[in-house]
Every structure is written in structure tokens, then in C-alpha cells.
Amino acid sequence: MSYHTHLSKVDKVMARLVKRYPLKPIRPAMNPLEELVGSIISQQLSVKAANTIAARFIGLYGTRMPSAARIVKTPVARMRKCGISNAKARYLKNVARAFLKGHLNRTHLMRMSDAEVHTRLLAIKGVGPWTVEMFLIFALGRPDLFSPGDVGLQNAIRARYGKEPTPAFMKKLSARWAPYRSYACRYLWKSQDNE
Numbered sequence: 001m002s003y004h005t006h007l008s009k010v011d012k013v014m015a016r017l018v019k020r021y022p023l024k025p026i027r028p029a030m031n032p033l034e035e036l037v038g039s040i041i042s043q044q045l046s047v048k049a050a051n052t053i054a055a056r057f058i059g060l061y062g063t064r065m066p067s068a069a070r071i072v073k074t075p076v077a078r079m080r081k082c083g084i085s086n087a088k089a090r091y092l093k094n095v096a097r098a099f100l101k102g103h104l105n106r107t108h109l110m111r112m113s114d115a116e117v118h119t120r121l122l123a124i125k126g127v128g129p130w131t132v133e134m135f136l137i138f139a140l141g142r143p144d145l146f147s148p149g150d151v152g153l154q155n156a157i158r159a160r161y162g163k164e165p166t167p168a169f170m171k172k173l174s175a176r177w178a179p180y181r182s183y184a185c186r187y188l189w190k191s192q193d194n195e
Contacts, residue, residue: 003143003180007187010176013160017187026182028141032106033099034065035139036121039131040091041084047152049083056082071096091126098124114142137182146174146181156188 001009003025008015029035041057042050058065060078072093079089098104109117114136121127121135133147147153154165163169177184 003183006180007177007184011173011184014177014184014187017160017191021187021190023183023186023190026137026141026143026186028106028110029139030106031065032104032109032135032139033068033096036095036104036127036131036135037065037071037092039134039138040088040095040126042134043088043128043131053083057084068096068099072100087126091124094124094126109140114145137185142182144179144181146170146177146185148174150185152192153185153188156192160188160191 004018004023008018037057038050038054041054045053057079060066060074060082061070066074074093076086076089076093079092080086084092095104104120109120112120117136117140118129118132121132122129130147130149133145133150136142136145137147148167148170154170157163157165157170157173161173174181174184
């Protein structure tokens, strides 16, 4: 059963969102470093602010995401001029070093289970649960992730379901969406114009 059919069948709110917002299937990203950098930049920011800062960051290097080696060599002060905090600049360097040392590469990440990816990424200072969840959804294309700490999702649940997004309510609600919770998240973000 397809994700849109399943979600429409198990949830009336999702059925309306599926009808209103056609979404393409999730595909793994070709450049996991780029996705992880984007997730770190996006931490605790609105989508608009994160996109602006990410564009400035890429602009430091031209028109494309830099290599891990270039990120490591970039002075923190230069990153700060893009609107990246000192802490996030250090986190970006930590992630870039992990790629340079071979701890992270696309082939290995694609073969790892969700739990293994969590363990590997959480070992890097500056990478927390939300960043890992976004990475699993958007970089690795995993179909069944839910991010209970995501403020955008909480706001969308509040707006679409008319209930406070308590941990218990979100757990119960998201359980019905399995095995397509990542798609449900994307529909909810889309409904808030936050995808």
C-alpha cells in the first residue's frame, strides 16, 4: 500500500492533507554532508531564517556546498559573518571532520539501521536527536521517522487536530501513521508552509 493511500485510510486529517498537497516519494540525498550541514544550520531557526543563512554559507564558497576539507579550514569568524553562531560553526567543523576521517560516508550510512545512524551521529558534538531525525528523513530517505521535538510539527498538529501536542497524544497519533510517519511529517510541514 502506498504512503498516500495508507495515510488517507488511517487518518481523516491526513486524507485532507494528502488530497491538498501532492508529495513526491522521499529519495536519499546524494550528498549527506550537505544535508547534515543544512540540519545543523536549521537548528532552532525558522525555515526562512535557516534558508537565508544556508545561502550565505554556501556563498562563502561560490555556488555549491563546500567539501568537508574546506569547511574544516574555514575560520569560525568567517562563518559568523553568515549569521552562524560560534557553537554552530564548531558543530559544522565537527561534522566535517567526521566525514574526513571516514566515520561518515554515504555508502555506510545507507546500509545502517536507524538506530545505528542515531548512535553514530549523536557521538558528534553538536548533533542532537532533532538533527538526526531530519537527517534520516531528508538525507537517507527513511520513510518511518517522527520528530516529536520539532516545533513546526507541534504547531501543525495543534492547528490541524485542534489538540495540544502532548508527548502522549503525539505518540498515539503518529503510531497510526506507521510505516509512513516521515510522509505524515512532510504533509504536516507542508500544511504550515514549513517544508
